[in-house]
Amino acid sequence: xxxxxxxxxxxxxxxxxxxxxxxxxxxxxxxxxxxxxxxxxxxxxxxxxxxxxxxxxxxxxxxxxxxxxxxxxxxxxxxxxxxxxxxxxxxxxxxxxxxxxxxxxxxxxxxxxxxxxxxxxxxxxxxxxxxxxxxxxxxxxxxxxxxxxxxxxxxxxxxx
Amino acid sequence: xxxxxxxxxxxxxxxxxxxxxxxxxxxxxxxxxxxxxxxxxxxxxxxxxxxxxxxxxxxxxxxxxxxxxxxxxxxxxxxxxxxxxxxxxxxxxxxxxxxxxxxxxxxxxxxxxxxxxxxxxxxxxxxxxxxxxxxxxxxxxxxxxxxxxxxxxxxxxxxxxxxxxxxxxxxxxxxxxxxxxxx
Numbered sequence: 001x002x003x004x005x006x007x008x009x010x011x012x013x014x015x016x017x018x019x020x021x022x023x024x025x026x027x028x029x030x031x032x033x034x035x036x037x038x039x040x041x042x043x044x045x046x047x048x049x050x051x052x053x054x055x056x057x058x059x060x061x062x063x064x065x066x067x068x069x070x071x072x073x074x075x076x077x078x079x080x081x082x083x084x085x086x087x088x089x090x091x092x093x094x095x096x097x098x099x100x101x102x103x104x105x106x107x108x109x110x111x112x113x114x115x116x117x118x119x120x121x122x123x124x125x126x127x128x129x130x131x132x133x134x135x136x137x138x139x140x141x142x143x144x145x146x147x148x149x150x151x152x153x154x155x156x157x158x159x160x
Numbered sequence: 161x162x163x164x165x166x167x168x169x170x171x172x173x174x175x176x177x178x179x180x181x182x183x184x185x186x187x188x189x190x191x192x193x194x195x196x197x198x199x200x201x202x203x204x205x206x207x208x209x210x211x212x213x214x215x216x217x218x219x220x221x222x223x224x225x226x227x228x229x230x231x232x233x234x235x236x237x238x239x240x241x242x243x244x245x246x247x248x249x250x251x252x253x254x255x256x257x258x259x260x261x262x263x264x265x266x267x268x269x270x271x272x273x274x275x276x277x278x279x280x281x282x283x284x285x286x287x288x289x290x291x292x293x294x295x296x297x298x299x300x301x302x303x304x305x306x307x308x309x310x311x312x313x314x315x316x317x318x319x320x321x322x323x324x325x326x327x328x329x330x331x332x333x334x335x336x337x338x339x340x341x342x343x
Binding site: 011019021022027036040136154157158 | 171179180183187190192195201204205206208209210212214215216217218242245246281295296299301324325328
């Protein structure tokens with residue numbers, strides 16, 4: 001575009017306006033920098049495959065008391081992890097299933113180390129846990145939790 | 161700045177300086193993307209955090225480093241939609257693209273001390289969410305590519321140029337700005 005383009009001077013004005021009125025909050029940038037600390041060192045990623053919160057249709061808007069639970073699924077190699085999230089006030093009840101099933105101790109990590117909780121699966125791979133909502137979580141399944149048992153598995157982060 | 165490929169590779173090995181360079185480069189794009197979906201500040205912060213965590217977990221899977229900005233904008237947009245649907249809210253329109261209606265919350269407040277800023281803020285409120293969201297991205301200090309803008313807004317790339325021109329024209333013709341020469 002030519003330099004005399006009046007659009008460009010208006011864009012420059014907007015740039016100055018947004019830089020003053022809506023900069024990225026420093027705390028947001030600090031959190032972004034800190035995110036690198038959560039990279040996986042000794043675990044495979046169980047990728048987020050499905051999330052009913054992203055599906056369209058009648059479920060949209062139906063939540064809360066009596067509403068359907070959100071279901072989320074992850075997969076890493078031969079291991080799949082299905083999770084139902086039931087919102088119960090400020091808390092979330094997580095009902096999960098490892099497939100294939102194995103009795104292991106799952107760690108539910110949050111961005112605040114102090115709040116991590118563990119849940120034991122039964123021999124069919126089922127587990128349940130309660131955790132306060134309004135946070136990001138990921139699940140860590142230790143080595144031995146699946147067919148590809150040589151390494152631990154960590155899920156993608158999800159907000160609950 | 162080092163190439164995106166090299167920064168991603170180093171960040172994947174835990175190099176904090178390389179990671180910080182990536183954050184510095186795209187922080188404005190991710191934040192502006194969340195602004196397109198009218199999230200409260202705390203929600204925008206959560207979506208931004210999730211977006212960066214998503215990149216951390218995928219550092220070894222970014223196949224096209226030159227398109228990292230579009231990847232981040234797409235991810236931020238998806239996380240905005242996830243949060244909006246999870247909270248039981250509906251999007252303003254069915255096609256995931258905000259309606260072109262005036263909003264009642266212009267960028268007001270004491271930060272806009274200068275008269276011209278105030279006039280711009282009022283004019284922006286008048287041109288509709290669709291134009292606001294687009295111009296918020298267009299006016300980033302590090303201007304995003306059309307591909308990045310399209311990813312942030314879920315908008316076809318071919319529509320961006322004409323929409324940009326139309327939105328700037330609407331802004332210029334708004335009563336708040338018409339008759340003033342831009343500085």
